[in-house]
Structures are given as structure tokens and as C-alpha cells.
Amino acid sequence: MARAVTQKRKIINTAAAWAVGLLIFFPILWTILTSFKTEATAVADPPVFLAFDWTLANYHDVLERSNYARFLWNSIFIAGGSTILGLIVGIPAAWSMAFVPSNKTKDILLWMLSTKMLPAVGVLYPIYLIFIKLGLLDSRTGLIIVLMLMNLPIIVWMLYTYFKEIPGEILEAGRMDGAGLKDEILFILTPMAVPGIASTMLLNFILAWNEAFWTLNLTAAKAAPLTAFIASYSSPEGLFFAKLSAASTMAIAPILILGWFSQKQLVSGLTFGAVK
Amino acid sequence: MGRITLEKVTKSFGEVNVIPPLDLEINDGEFVVFVGPSGCGKSTLLRLIAGLEDVTSGAISIDGTDATGLAPAQRGLAMVFQSYALYPHMSVRKNIAFPMKMAKIPEDEQKRRIDAAAKALNLTDYLDRRPGQLSGGQRQRVAIGRAIVREPQAFLFDEPLSNLDAALRVGMRLEIMELHERLATTMIYVTHDQVEAMTMADKIVVLRAGHIEQVGSPLDLYHSPRNEFVAGFIGSPKMNLIKGEAAQSHNAATIGVRPEHIAVSTTEGLWQGTISVSEHLGSDTFLHVHEHGLGDEPLTVRVGGEIPVKHGDRIWMTPDQERMHRFDKNGLRM
Amino acid sequence: MATQHSRSAARMMLAPAVILLLGWMLVPLIMTLLFSFKRYLPLRGGDLGWTGFDNYVRFVTSSAFWPSVQATLVIVLGTLLITVVFGVLLGILLNQPMWGQGVVRILVIAPFFVMPTVTALVWKNMFMDPVNGLFAHLWKFFGAAPVEWISDASLFSIVLIVSWQWLPFATLILLTAIQSLDGEQLEASEMDGAPVLKRFYYIILPHLGRAITIVILIETIFLLSIFAEIFVTTGGAFGSRTLTYLIFQRVLESQNVGLGSAGGVYAIILANIVAIFLMRIVGKNLDA
Numbered sequence: 001m002a003r004a005v006t007q008k009r010k011i012i013n014t015a016a017a018w019a020v021g022l023l024i025f026f027p028i029l030w031t032i033l034t035s036f037k038t039e040a041t042a043v044a045d046p047p048v049f050l051a052f053d054w055t056l057a058n059y060h061d062v063l064e065r066s067n068y069a070r071f072l073w074n075s076i077f078i079a080g081g082s083t084i085l086g087l088i089v090g091i092p093a094a095w096s097m098a099f100v101p102s103n104k105t106k107d108i109l110l111w112m113l114s115t116k117m118l119p120a121v122g123v124l125y126p127i128y129l130i131f132i133k134l135g136l137l138d139s140r141t142g143l144i145i146v147l148m149l150m151n152l153p154i155i156v157w158m159l160y161t162y163f164k165e166i167p168g169e170i171l172e173a174g175r176m177d178g179a180g181l182k183d184e185i186l187f188i189l190t191p192m193a194v195p196g197i198a199s200t201m202l203l204n205f206i207l208a209w210n211e212a213f214w215t216l217n218l219t220a221a222k223a224a225p226l227t228a229f230i231a232s233y234s235s236p237e238g239l240f241f242a243k244l245s246a247a248s249t250m251a252i253a254p255i256l257i258l259g260w261f262s263q264k265q266l267v268s269g270l271t272f273g274a275v276k
Numbered sequence: 277m278g279r280i281t282l283e284k285v286t287k288s289f290g291e292v293n294v295i296p297p298l299d300l301e302i303n304d305g306e307f308v309v310f311v312g313p314s315g316c317g318k319s320t321l322l323r324l325i326a327g328l329e330d331v332t333s334g335a336i337s338i339d340g341t342d343a344t345g346l347a348p349a350q351r352g353l354a355m356v357f358q359s360y361a362l363y364p365h366m367s368v369r370k371n372i373a374f375p376m377k378m379a380k381i382p383e384d385e386q387k388r389r390i391d392a393a394a395k396a397l398n399l400t401d402y403l404d405r406r407p408g409q410l411s412g413g414q415r416q417r418v419a420i421g422r423a424i425v426r427e428p429q430a431f432l433f434d435e436p437l438s439n440l441d442a443a444l445r446v447g448m449r450l451e452i453m454e455l456h457e458r459l460a461t462t463m464i465y466v467t468h469d470q471v472e473a474m475t476m477a478d479k480i481v482v483l484r485a486g487h488i489e490q491v492g493s494p495l496d497l498y499h500s501p502r503n504e505f506v507a508g509f510i511g512s513p514k515m516n517l518i519k520g521e522a523a524q525s526h527n528a529a530t531i532g533v534r535p536e537h538i539a540v541s542t543t544e545g546l547w548q549g550t551i552s553v554s555e556h557l558g559s560d561t562f563l564h565v566h567e568h569g570l571g572d573e574p575l576t577v578r579v580g581g582e583i584p585v586k587h588g589d590r591i592w593m594t595p596d597q598e599r600m601h602r603f604d605k606n607g608l609r610m
Numbered sequence: 611m612a613t614q615h616s617r618s619a620a621r622m623m624l625a626p627a628v629i630l631l632l633g634w635m636l637v638p639l640i641m642t643l644l645f646s647f648k649r650y651l652p653l654r655g656g657d658l659g660w661t662g663f664d665n666y667v668r669f670v671t672s673s674a675f676w677p678s679v680q681a682t683l684v685i686v687l688g689t690l691l692i693t694v695v696f697g698v699l700l701g702i703l704l705n706q707p708m709w710g711q712g713v714v715r716i717l718v719i720a721p722f723f724v725m726p727t728v729t730a731l732v733w734k735n736m737f738m739d740p741v742n743g744l745f746a747h748l749w750k751f752f753g754a755a756p757v758e759w760i761s762d763a764s765l766f767s768i769v770l771i772v773s774w775q776w777l778p779f780a781t782l783i784l785l786t787a788i789q790s791l792d793g794e795q796l797e798a799s800e801m802d803g804a805p806v807l808k809r810f811y812y813i814i815l816p817h818l819g820r821a822i823t824i825v826i827l828i829e830t831i832f833l834l835s836i837f838a839e840i841f842v843t844t845g846g847a848f849g850s851r852t853l854t855y856l857i858f859q860r861v862l863e864s865q866n867v868g869l870g871s872a873g874g875v876y877a878i879i880l881a882n883i884v885a886i887f888l889m890r891i892v893g894k895n896l897d898a
Contacts, residue, residue, distance in 0.1 A: 014708040020700060021717035024777065028720055030744070031732050043742040046751070089630060092623030100620035103290075108628065110889050115635045117885040119835045121854045122874035123638035125645065125861045130637070149634040156627060172328050173361035177422070178349035178378035181619060187374070191365040210725040212838035217862065227838070230727040234734075234842040241736055248728040259723030260716050 028252070035059070035245035042241040058246035066229065068250065075225035075251075077140050078215070079208035082147035083201055086155040089148070091197070094159035095189065099171060109160065116153040120213045131218060138220045146218065147208045155204055162196025163189075202262040209255050226251040278339065278430035278462030279304045280325060285334035287320055287486075294320050295486040297334065302430075302464065302479075307456050310466045311473040312483035312509070318466045319434055321483070325464065326432050327351050338429060349378070354423035355432040358439065360415045362407040362422075368394075369403040372421045379426070386425075393421040397451075413444045420455070430462035437472065449476060470510055474498070482506050504607035507532045513562060513576045515601070522547075522570055528602035528610055535562070535578040537596040545592030549575065554585055561585075565593065639878070645871035653865045665872035674856055681765060682852040686833045688769035689776060690826055697780030697825065698818065702810075704781070705788045715785075722778035726838040733771045734760060734843045764848035771839055776832075780825045787821035788814070820891070827888035834881055853877060 022029075034042050036054045062068055097105045127146065128137075136142030166189070174188045190197075212227040219228055230251055233244050280302040287295040294317050302308050310318040323329045325336060327348035335344045343351050354375070362371050369390060376386045394400045397417040407415055416436060423431055433452070437445045453476055456463050467473055473480050474494045482489040482497065482505075490502045494510075501507035507515050515532045523531045539545070540563070549567030552574055561583055564574040577593060585591060602610040646665050649658040669675060704715060721729070737744050738759035746756035759767045791814065799813050835854050844850040846859060857877060861870030 010707055010709070013703070013706040014710065017703050017706070017708050017714045018710065020703065021714040024774070025717040025720055027732055027737065027774065028724065030736060031728075034736065045742075045747055047744060047747055089627050093627035096620035096623040100616055102617070102620075106893065108624070110893055112627075112631055113889060113892065114882075114885055115631050117831050117881050117888075118635065118639070119854065119874070119877045119881045121835060121837070121857045121861075122878040122881075123642055124858065124874070125867050125870060126638035126641035128862070129641070149630060152627060152631060152634075167359055167361065169357045169359050169361040170363060172348075173355065173357055173422075174363075174374075175328065175348045176326060176353070176355045177375035177426070179374075180349075181616075183378060188363060192363075206723060210723070212726045212841075213835070216727075216838060216841060217858075227725055227727045230725065230731060231838070231842050233731055234845075241742065244731060244735060248732060252724045252728055255723050255725070256720060259719070 028256075031245045032249050033245075034242055035249045037242050037245075039240070039242045042245070058242045059250070062243055062247045062250070066232075066247075068229070068247070071224060071226050071229035072250075074140060074223055075209055075227075078143045078147060078223075078225050079205050081140070081144040082151065082208045083155075083204045085144060085148045086152050086204060087197065087201060090152060090155035090159055090200075094156050094163055095185070097156075098160050098163035098166075099168060109157065112153040112156055116150070120150075124217065127214075128218070137218060138222045138224075140223045143215060143218060143223060143225075146214050147211055150211070150214070151204050151207055154207070155200055158200040158203065159193075159196060162193060162200070165196075166192050199262055202258055206255055206259055206262065278302075278428075280430060280462065280464075281337045281340075282325070283335045283337070285324060285336060286332045287317075287324060287329065288332045293486070295324070298486070298488060300481065300488065300491070302462060305460045305462055307453075307463045307465065307476060307478045308481060309473040309477035309479070310464065310481050310483055311468065311470055312489075314468055315485075316483040317486035318468075318483050320486075322355075322432055322434055322464060322466045326353055326355050352426075352429040353432055354426045354428035354430075355434065356416075356419045356423050356436045358435040360407075360419040360436075360439075362415055362418055364407055367404050367406060368399060368410070368418050368421075371407065371418055372425055375422060375426045389425040389427075390421075393424045396424075396455075397421050412440050413448060416440065416448055417451075420452070424455075424459075428461065430464060433463065433465040435466055435468070437467070438469075452476070471512060474510065480510075482509060500609065501532075501601065502609050504530060504532070504603050507601055507603070507609075513578065516573075516575050517603075518570050518575075520569075520571060523602075526600070526602055529605040530603040530607070532601035532603065533595040534599065535576040537599040538575070538577045539594045539596065540577060540579055540583070541592045541594070543592065545594040547575075547593045547595075548590060549593065551585055551587055551589045551591060554587060556582060558582060563591070565591065567593075642871045642874050642878075645867050646875050648868045650868040650871075651866055661868065665868045666875070669860075669869055669872045669876065674851065677849060678851050678853050678856040681850055682834065682854070684765050685769055685772065685836070685852060686830060688765075689772045689833055690829060692769070692773040693776045693780040693829065694822060694825060696777055697784045698815075698822070700777070700781045701784035701788050702814070704785050718781055719778045721774050722776075722782075724775070726775065726836075727842055729775050730771055730839045730842045733767070733774070738767055760844055761848050764844050764850040768839060768843065768850055771843070772833065772836060775839075776829055779829070783825050784818060784821055787818050791817050824888070824891060827884060827891070830884050831881060831888070834877070834884070853880075 033049070035058055036056070037048070037052050038055060038057065041048055041052045097109065131137040131142050134142075136145070170192070171184060171188060174184050179187060209225075210227070212231075215225050215227045216231060219225070230247060233240065233247065280300075282298060282300040284297045284299060285295060286293065286297050298321070310321060312318050320329065324331050327343070327346060327350075331344060335342060337343055338351060338353075363374065366374065372390050372393060373386050376389065381389075390403070391400075394403055397420060399414070399417055399421060402410060402414060402418075407418065410418065419436070436452075437448055440448060449472060452463075452465075465472075465476060477494055479491060480494055480497055481491050484505055490497060490506045497506060497510045501510060501515075504517060508517060511534055513535045515534045516538075517530050517532050519530050523529060547567050547570065549565040549570075551563050551565055553564040555562040555564075559581070561579045561581070563577040563579065563585065565577060566574050575593065604610050647660055647662060649661045649664070650656070651658065700718065704711065704718065708714070735743065740746055740756045740758045743756075743759075745759065749756045757763060796809060796813060799809050804812065836852070837854055837858065840846060840850055840852065840855050846855045851859070853873070854877065857870050857873040860866050860873060
């Protein structure tokens with residue numbers, strides 16, 4: 001709508017939108033602020049907003065006491081590993097369905113989507129049992145495999161959507177120009193698909209990082225990632241708001257930053273291309 | 277050398293038979309145009325020759341050697357696509373170099389050919405740009421450049437001008453024809469535009485529903501179309517096809533008269549009608565005339581130069597008997 | 611649109627993904643089905659033989675079943691209502707011309723990226739704690755007695771937490787849908803004399819219909835299986851035990867695998883009913 005909007009209306013819009021935006025963001029902001037307070041200031045009545053003695057003591061405490069680094073490393077390892085493994089399996093599958101579709105392609109895509117809808121709790125015990133049998137319980141390898149399988153449908157779908165947008169004629173031109181399958185993937189497809197692959201990677205890293213059913217139920221001490229680390233604060237002793245905030249801030253900060261980069265892909269990724 | 281022979285070639289997609297058994301001979305150095313309405317199988321035929329589709333049965337040979345099972349790249353053909361299909365992540369130079377890189381041609385030879393092609397196609401100043409920064413006409417030239425440097429046996433063009441605006445289209449048409457004169461390489465060109473076919477081709481192949489309706493030089497098709505379809509498809513404006521009494525008086529099911537073969541008079545003639553629309557172009561005047569004895573379709577008449585008539589005027593028309601086409605009830609030329 | 615050669619290569623590349631997913635789906639599914647017809651107590655005698663449909667009957671007749679269905683419905687429907695209504699309003703608001711649109715968008719989307727255990731713990735403690743929580747301070751400021759959110763209003767609390775988490779998702783999708791609305795269509799309706807509310811009702815809402823359906827279906831599938839939010843807040847107590855949580859307790863806490871598996875089969879059937887509708891929409895989109 002190419003029409004001049006009155007200055008007054010724009011001011012009202014801006015004020016309303018910022019108010020709502022800040023309200024929604026407030027819990028995160030409050031968590032970040034609290035992480036810099038002492039435990040006493042964190043529970044002060046009335047609450048202190050900004051005028052307190054900023055301290056890094058909580059970060060220090062959390063890092064020292066709970067072996068934070070191991071949880072962090074587990075999170076990175078599990079989320080990263082499952083994403084990379086998912087891409088290794090997903091890229092060829094999406095490529096083949098996007099560029100050499102058959103009359104079964106649509107059914108395969110929908111079937112893959114349907115596996116994503118299987119409620120995890122329905123297969124909890126079998127997976128649990130298989131994990132015990134294979135010695136995968138509380139291992140990072142086990143979680144990598146489960147999270148990879150869980151997110152594989154989304155990976156394939158997102159990549160499929162991106163690959164679909166690469167015109168087939170360009171790949172045919174490559175074939176006319178003498179590019180074999182290897183050259184085609186190396187010189188033509190991959191460079192053109194890099195943005196799509198990158199955003200698929202990003203979104204799936206986030207989803208795996210935040211996954212909190214399998215990571216809580218299939219780990220104990222060794223392979224537990226940050227989700228489980230935070231959950232351990234659910235039955236605390238003494239004052240812990242500031243430390244909880246520091247731990248939470250560390251757990252969500254990297255993903256918030258990544259998430260802001262992936263917000264455009266979020267819509268088509270999570271709706272399986274149904275909304276663009 | 278670029279002699280291409282198709283023998284009893286067929287193509288089916290599942291149950292649907294797109295190309296029935298088809299034979300075609302394309303001679304070395306010829307400019308052949310496949311023309312027909314959309315869905316006639318002309319692009320499929322081109323892609324079969326390119327090797328981008330497998331033939332269902334039959335054989336394709338290039339220069340006497342069987343190429344039916346060869347991969348596209350091994351056939352020694354180059355193709356210019358409708359969408360140009362340039363690699364968006366490569367510069368113009370890299371786009372043009374790509375087929376040579378795949379063929380492992382030495383770097384200095386690559387450079388020589390790129391420079392020559394760029395000079396011939398006016399692309400020298402654009403070699404380091406990306407396709408996204410070029411105009412439609414420039415992209416088209418890059419696509420042609422990429423085809424030239426391979427020094428192929430034959431060029432394949434798939435509706436290459438359909439994405440250009442009208443003015444550019446005429447210019448590019450001339451450039452492609454000059455290219456053909458210069459290289460004297462076989463070119464196969466697919467279009468739905470019969471004007472392109474008429475102006476560019478040595479030999480036109482008119483296709484409908486996978487069938488070859490007629491093969492011949494542009495003027496062959498113009499003067500003696502083999503059937504009603506070719507008669508109606510070739511020539512602009514379209515030939516008037518008249519059924520009924522007027523046709524029976526010539527012992528035919530249908531008679532065809534081209535708009536330029538009808539003489540107009542305000543006083544006397546064979547048919548009389550009322551002008552519904554008159555288009556004055558200066559060089560020509562096109563009249564759309566209703567004559568109820570000749571059916572509901574208006575007759576199109578082309579008059580050279582300017583004549584002072586307008587909507588609602590009654591005029592007389594006389595077809596040139598010498599240049600009248602007669603067709604039997606199966607639509608075949610008599 | 612391809613040759614034989616590329617077609618067989620394509621099949622080879624598709625195979626690993628299909629085989630993996632097939633295994634991932636079938637093996638546990640078949641095991642769950644088998645267990646559901648057995649009396650299976652790993653800590654108290656293990657596999658005690660077949661029992662027919664006993665587990666299925668016992669699962670739905672247990673005193674915990676109907677309350678869990680109720681809790682599930684309240685959480686799913688409550689969250690859907692809040693996220694869709696506010697999602698539409700927020701989507702429209704964010705689509706208006708303003709300063710700093712990008713920043714506001716980021717603020718609104720942020721909760722979606724917070725890990726569920728963090729979300730639940732921050733809300734439970736720093737907002738809903740009856741002594742030190744922000745809500746308690748706020749209530750006291752207005753002279754009211756602080757509410758014991760987690761125990762007295764457990765379902766409402768969970769709905770609030772989960773809605774905060776999912777509102778960004780709904781907003782983002784609905785905003786995307788609103789942005790795709792043809793401006794000329796709105797201008798045409800304005801020319802036709804439709805006032806603002808009518809334009810919303812007759813043009814914007816129908817346009818959003820598909821997006822709203824998709825939001826509802828996808829959220830339903832995720833909400834039916836929320837776990838961490840309950841695990842770290844109430845632990846299933848105070849009437850907040852959902853179907854998912856009940857099954858989890860049967861399987862891992864009381865180690866009654868047969869009974870839990872029967873519940874799992876119910877959950878799978880329920881999810882599939884929702885999934886069918888979602889797949890229809892997505893499938894149609896594939897054809898287009």
C-alpha cells in the first residue's frame with residue numbers, strides 16, 4: 001500500500017509495538033539482569049531494576065561449582081553432531097527428490113513428515129530398552145543418533161524446499177557442459193545451495209540444542225547437555241535466583257544470537273513449506 | 277561436422293506417448309527450426325537430441341555414429357536454454373569457461389577462446405560481472421558464449437528469445453543468424469513463433485502433438501502447405517480458412533486464402549462484407565470483414581499502404597484464384 | 611524429466627534417509643505395540659506374558675486417566691486460544707509502519723529460542739514464586755495476597771508459560787501470511803466502502819484462514835507432547851498431569867511398561883488424527 005501514513009499514526013504504532021515487544025521480551029531481560037545481581041538483591045522487595053551493584057560472581061560460581069563446561073560441551077557436541085549427521089543423510093535425499101522426482105516423491109515426503117509427528121512418549125520405553133541393550137544410555141553418540149533421526153524430516157523438507165528453487169535448467173546446462181554427477185554437486189549445486197544449507201543447519205542446531213525430552217530421559221551424569229543442567233535447578237536449596245539466571249543466560253545466549261539470524265527460515269522450516 | 281539423424285524415435289512419459297515414431301534428417305551446417313504450438317513436443321524432441329531425456333525407442337545418430345546411449349556431454353552438442361541457465365554464483369568469465377574446465381582444456385587456450393567469444397558477443401567489459409548484474413540481452417549473449425567456446429558439432433536453442441522484450445528479440449535474432457553465417461555450424465532452434473521460424477530457418481519442421489506435419493524451406497511451407505494445420509500456422513496474419521458453399525464451388529471441403537492474396541474494391545468483386553475493425557499501420561492496412569455467406573469468422577484482409585475505410589463500411593473482395601489453397605475433408609492439400 | 615542413469619543414482623541417494631526413518635519409526639512402534647499387549651514389569655518379574663487388551667482397558671479406567679485427558683485439553687486448547695488470538699493481533703500490529711520494526715520483531719520472537727527447561731524454571735521461580743517472585747511483589751504492591759501459582763493455579767501457570775513460548779511461532783507465521791496479503795485487494799475493498807472492522811473480518815481473516823489452521827495443527831502436535839515444562843515445574847502434581855506425563859510416569863517411574871505402552875498407543879493414535887489434517891494441507895501445497 002503505497003500511501004502516506006500520518007505521522008501521528010506511525011507514532012502510536014511504534015509505541016504500541018515497542019510496549020508489547022518489551023513486555024514479551026521482559027522475562028529474558030529480567031533473567032539477564034538478575035544474573036548480575038547478588039542473591040540478596042535478586043530477591044529484594046521491592047525488586048531492583050537497574051540500580052544495583054553489578055557483579056559477575058554468579059557466573060563465577062556457576063562455572064566453578066557445576067562443571068558447566070562439560071554440559072556446554074555436551075550440548076555443542078550433541079546438537080552439532082546430530083545436525084551434521086542429519087545433513088550428510090539429508091542432502092542426498094533432498095537432492096534426489098528435488099531434481100529427479102518420481103511419482104512417489106510426494107508420498108515419501110509426506111511419510112517422512114508423519115514420522116516427525118509420532119509422539120516421543122509413545123516410543124519412550126522401546127528406545128530406552130534399545131539404548132540399554134546397545135550400551136548407548138547416557139552416551140553422546142546415542143543422543144546424536146536420536147536427535148538426528150528426530151530432526152531428519154525437517155532437514156530433508158527444508159533442503160527440498162531450497163533445492164526446488166534452483167532451476168532444473170541450470171543443472172541440465174551443467175550436464176550439457178560436461179559436468180558429471182560429482183562435478184555437478186561440487187561446482188554447481190553446492191555453491192548455489194550454500195545459503196539454504198546454512199539456514200537448515202542453523203535451525204536444526206537450535207532445535208537440537210533446545211530438545212528436552214530425549215536429553216532429559218536418556219542421560220544421567222556423563223552425556224547430559226545444558227537442558228539437563230538447567231533442570232537440575234528445579235529442586236534447589238537456599239537462595240539461587242541469581243545463579244539460576246546466570247546459568248540460564250549462558251544456556252540461551254548463544255542460541256538467541258543464532259536464532260535471530262534464522263528467523264526468516266524459521267517460518268518455512270517449521271511449517272514444512274506450507275507458509276512462506 | 278554436424279549431421280544428425282533420428283530414426284523411428286519415440287518418447288513416452290509413463291502411459292503418455294509424446295513422440296510417436298519419428299524420422300528426421302538434419303544436414304551439416306543447416307539452420308533447422310522446430311515450430312509448433314505449445315505442447316507439440318518440440319522441446320521434448322530437442323531434449324532427446326541433447327540427451328537430457330532418454331528415447332523410449334529408436335535411434336539418434338550424430339555424424340553417422342550412434343549417440344542414442346551417450347550422456348549429454350559426450351554428444352558434442354551445446355545448448356542455449358530458455359532461462360539462459362547461467363550459473364548465478366560464477367562470473368561471466370567463469371560461466372563461459374565452465375564447459376572448457378570440464379573438458380580439461382589448457383588454461384591459455386581457455387583464455388584465448390573466452391576473449392574471442394567475448395569480443396564477438398560484445399561482452400568484453402562484462403567478463404567479471406555476475407549474471408545477476410546483467411540485462412536480459414547480455415545474459416542471452418553469455419549463454420551463447422558458453423555454447424560457442426565448446427566448438428560443438430551443433431547448437432541447440434530452446435526458445436532462447438521468449439524472455440526478451442520485442443525490440444531486443446529482433447536484434448538477437450539477427451545476431452544468432454550472423455553467428456550461423458560465420459560459424460556455419462548446424463543449429464537446431466525451437467520456437468513457437470512462426471515469424472522467428474520463417475526468418476531464421478533453412479529448414480522448418482512443423483510439429484503438432486509429436487507428429488511432424490511438414491518439413492521444408494520457409495517458402496515451401498508458405499506456398500504449398502501440406503495440410504490445413506500448416507496453412508493456418510505459417511504466415512502472419514493467419515490464412516483465412518473458409519468452409520461451406522464457397523469451398524464447394526471449388527470442389528474442396530475447405531479453401532484457404534492468405535490475407536495478402538485478397539484484392540479489395542469499393543465497387544465490385546466476388547464477396548461483399550462489412551468492416552468490423554480496420555487496423556491502419558501506415559505501411560499496411562488490416563481489415564477484419566464480416567461476410568455472412570462465408571461463416572461467422574471474420575475474413576482478414578491485408579492491403580498494402582493506406583486505404584480510407586473505417587468500421588461499418590461495405591467493401592468488395594476478390595481472392596486470387598492462382599494462390600488459393602484447397603483442402604479435402606481430412607484437411608489434406610488437394 | 612531425467613534419464614535412466616540419473617534416476618537410479620537418485621534412488622541410491624534417497625535410500626539412507628528412507629531406511630533410517632523407516633527403522634526409527636517401525637522398530638519402536640512394533641515394540642510398543644507388543645509391550646502394550648503384555649504384562650511387563652521390568653523391576654517386578656519382567657515379562658509376565660500376554661494379557662490381551664487388559665492394559666488398554668486398565669489405562670482408560672484408571673482414576674488418573676480422565677483428569678489427565680482434561681489437563682491435556684486445558685493446556686492444548688488454552689494455549690491455542692491465547693497464541694492464535696494474540697498472534698493475529700500482534701501480526702497485524704507488527705505489519706504496521708513504525709520505527710524499529712526489525713528490533714521489535716526480534717524482541718517478540720526471542721522466547722521461541724529459549725530452551726524449555728530455562729523457560730519453565732525462570733517463570734516458576736522468578737515470576738511465580740509465592741514469596742520472592744515478581745508476581746508476588748506485584749500483588750503485594752496492590753495490597754493483594756500473593757498467589758501460590760504452581761500449586762493453586764497449576765494449569766493456568768503452565769498455559770501461561772507455554773503460551774509465552776509459542777506466541778512467537780504463531781505471530782511469526784501469521785505475520786508472514788499477512789505480509790503476503792495483496793495490498794491491492796485491501797485497497798479495492800476500501801474503494802468498495804468497507805470500514806476497518808469489516809475489512810478485517812471479510813478480507814484479512816479469510817486470508818489468514820490457512821495460516822491459522824497450520825498454526826493450530828503444528829502447535830497441537832507439539833503441545834500434545836510437552837514434557838520439560840511440566841517436568842521442572844509441577845512434576846505432574848497439582849492436577850497438571852497430562853496424558854504424555856502420565857505415560858512417562860507409568861513407563862519410567864512406576865516401571866509398568868505394558869500399561870505405559872498401551873497409553874503410548876493411544877497417544878500415537880491421537881497424534882495421527884491431528885497429523886492427517888496437517889498432511890492434507892501440506893500435501894496440497896506440494897502439488898501447487
